[in-house]
Amino acid sequence: MSTVLDSIIAGVRADLAERKAAKPMFFVEREAVEAAAAISPMERFRAPGLAVIAEVKRRSPSKGDLADIVDPAALAGAYAEGGAAAISVLTERHRFNGTLADLDAVRARVDVPVLRKDFMVDEYQFFEARAHGADIVLLIVAALDDSELGRFLHLSKELGMTALVETHTAEEVDRALAVGAELIGVNNRNLKTLDVDLATFGLLADRIGEDAVKVAESGILSPADAARVASEGADVVLVGEALVKHGSPTEAVAEMIKG
Numbered sequence: 687m688s689t690v691l692d693s694i695i696a697g698v699r700a701d702l703a704e705r706k707a708a709k710p711m712f713f714v715e716r717e718a719v720e721a722a723a724a725i726s727p728m729e730r731f732r733a734p735g736l737a738v739i740a741e742v743k744r745r746s747p748s749k750g751d752l753a754d755i756v757d758p759a760a761l762a763g764a765y766a767e768g769g770a771a772a773i774s775v776l777t778e779r780h781r782f783n784g785t786l787a788d789l790d791a792v793r794a795r796v797d798v799p800v801l802r803k804d805f806m807v808d809e810y811q812f813f814e815a816r817a818h819g820a821d822i823v824l825l826i827v828a829a830l831d832d833s834e835l836g837r838f839l840h841l842s843k844e845l846g847m848t849a850l851v852e853t854h855t856a857e858e859v860d861r862a863l864a865v866g867a868e869l870i871g872v873n874n875r876n877l878k879t880l881d882v883d884l885a886t887f888g889l890l891a892d893r894i895g896e897d898a899v900k901v902a903e904s905g906i907l908s909p910a911d912a913a914r915v916a917s918e919g920a921d922v923v924l925v926g927e928a929l930v931k932h933g934s935p936t937e938a939v940a941e942m943i944k945g
């Protein structure tokens with residue numbers, strides 16, 4: 687049976703085919719090599735205290751329209767002012783109303799690392815991410831086989847980027863560890879059903895162990911939720927909805943950090 691994730695990826699592949707036709711790989715590879723070097727988020731993520739990856743998120747398959755973000759750079763600047771350790775920018779068009787132009791605008795505004803949050807299924811997207819200034823890319827274990835996972839992790843590193851390897855089950859955590867992921871996310875949202883269960887992070891955190899940096903993703907709606915996952919071992923939280931709907935993004939990030 688086809689899942690939400692399958693249908694998102696079908697749209698991503700169709701868009702990708704258009705971009706590849708408009709700008710062949712050779713040109714994107716050159717732009718990636720010429721881009722300013724990527725910034726590693728790992729030192730900040732490993733530092734004491736909870737780090738926040740603050741997301742620029744207009745809409746989502748689970749919640750529909752969330753916020754009318756006309757100036758993503760201003761939002762990212764406000765997040766950085768509140769102490770965000772990194773900014774996540776959704777660049778998928780059909781379900782999230784994001785663009786690569788959002789990534790460009792955010793990259794130009796902030797000095798903290800920037801995550802290109804998309805559904806990465808093809809080498810081209812990694813060169814493209816780097817060409818547009820991304821420092822971090824997302825690898826969703828549920829969307830990739832082991833060979834793709836290993837290849838894309840390696841390619842991310844070769845381009846100087848850090849891969850956030852996203853899991854949702856014990857088996858996916860084991861697959862992430864097997865390819866040597868150093869930054870592992872547990873998504874509290876099941877991308878096949880869109881159900882959110884904040885307990886997911888706590889159930890999987892121990893399995894990740896102490897070597898990898900642990901990121902709790904999705905469904906963190908309040909500082910109390912952030913404090914909960916931090917107490918369960920999260921080094922980092924990735925937050926979208928709660929920040930874009932808060933009204934004062936700088937304060938919202940600062941409150942999440944305090945927990």
Ligand SMILES: O=C(O)c1ccccc1NCC(=O)[C@H](O)[C@H](O)COP(=O)(O)O
Binds near residue numbers: 924925926
């Ligand atoms: O947000 C969704 O509905 C969604 C559905 C299908 C695939 C991915 C989806 N979201 C991407 C994310 O990972 C979240 O934007 C991110 O973790 C922040 O989540 P939240 O704080 O709950 O907005």
